[in-house]
Amino acid sequence: MIDRTFDSTTSRAPIDGPPGADPSARGAVEDRIRAEPPVLALKGARQIFKTPRGEVPAVAGVDLEVRPGEVLCLVGESGCGKTTTARMAAALSEPTSGSVLYRGKDVSEMDRKERAAFRRSVQYIHQDPYASLNPVRTVYSTVSAGLRRHKLVKDAKEARRATIELLERVDLTPAEDYLDKYPHQMSGGQRQRVAVARALAMNPEVIIADESTSMLDVSIRVSLLNTLGRLRDELGVGFLFITHDLAVAKYFAWRGEIAVMYLGKVVEQGATPKVVNDPRHPYTKALISAVCEPDPDLARNKERVRLRSADIPDLTDLPPGCDFHPRCPIYVEGDCDAVRPPLERAHDRSLACHVVTRE
Incomplete structure (x- = not known):
């Protein structure tokens, strides 16, 4: 029925916990x-x-x-x-x-x-x-x-x-x-x-x-x-x-x-x-900055990303250029609001941002 082996006695950790993960890996x-x-x-x-x-x-x-x-x-x-x-x-x-x-x-x-x-x-x-x-x-x-x-x-x-x-x-x-x-x-x-x-x-x-x-x-x-x-x-x-x-x-x-x-x-x-x-994309930075930090000392020193607007664009009326530019803190006029950025390789990952990919 099931041809994959299963060992119920295994003690190997299933997940590399983020805080203790081996940096060399x-x-x-x-x-x-x-x-x-x-x-x-x-x-x-x-x-x-x-x-x-x-x-x-x-x-x-x-x-x-x-x-x-x-x-x-x-x-x-x-x-x-x-x-x-x-x-x-x-x-x-x-x-x-x-x-x-x-x-x-x-x-x-x-x-x-x-x-x-x-x-x-x-x-x-x-x-x-x-x-x-x-x-x-x-x-x-x-x-x-x-x-x-x-x-x-x-x-x-x-x-x-x-x-x-x-x-x-x-x-x-x-x-x-x-x-x-x-x-x-x-x-x-x-x-x-x-x-x-x-x-x-x-x-x-x-x-x-x-x-x-x-x-x-x-x-x-x-x-x-x-x-x-x-x-x-x-x-x-x-x-x-x-x-x-x-x-x-x-x-x-x-x-x-x-x-x-x-x-x-x-x-x-x-x-x-x-x-x-x-994180490199400003939207990813905003998501991560919004994660609650339980340690009060770390929370006070945590970098906060302030968006230009809290409003999400209407899908039936998307803005020209980058969809994120009305909210983006690193928005460049005449660039971000004119051309939609492609998803391309930059900084060891795929990014869709005119400003970040040029850094």
């Missing part, structure tokens, strides 16, 4: 990420919604790649297009233009058999653990549904055994205590672990986690992130991890990449240590 992050060919990729993906007020470019040309065993974390304000991008990547919605590639082949051009393989290999974990599980199905029925649907188990006995293994893999132990429970009989964290087990049942190559920890308490959030990190390391699963919380992004994607989105476009992308510790 940071320079090799991007080299390791680029070594593997992408399993899932978006090329110039756009999603435009038609509304009575006009067309809304929710995603305006995004290029992303997810590789085996690596994390690509997509961060940004609410409404910037993160979830729409995730839904396109999972083929839950079709891009208006551009393409979604699975192992180099356009998903829209796949035949029925290839599409079924894609559906099994790319799994989606939703944000709300209360709404993502069928309330009239037991945990066993929920987790084993895919196994039975795709004939990955021979009979009910094997399905039950496989479900127990999956629940143990996501730290729901003893698994027998959860098999016959319904969603309302479990906590939010337990529900989300059931959702993870359901995704793992298909032996996926990529998991798309859309704000999957945002509705959980902080202690439960860290525990679930550790579980996901262990699964990433042991099973070689790639993650497209969606979050608005930079602290979560830093913790989970420390050995991967962060892509920062603003109004449907990626404005900065690079290895997580570089983006978090040395």
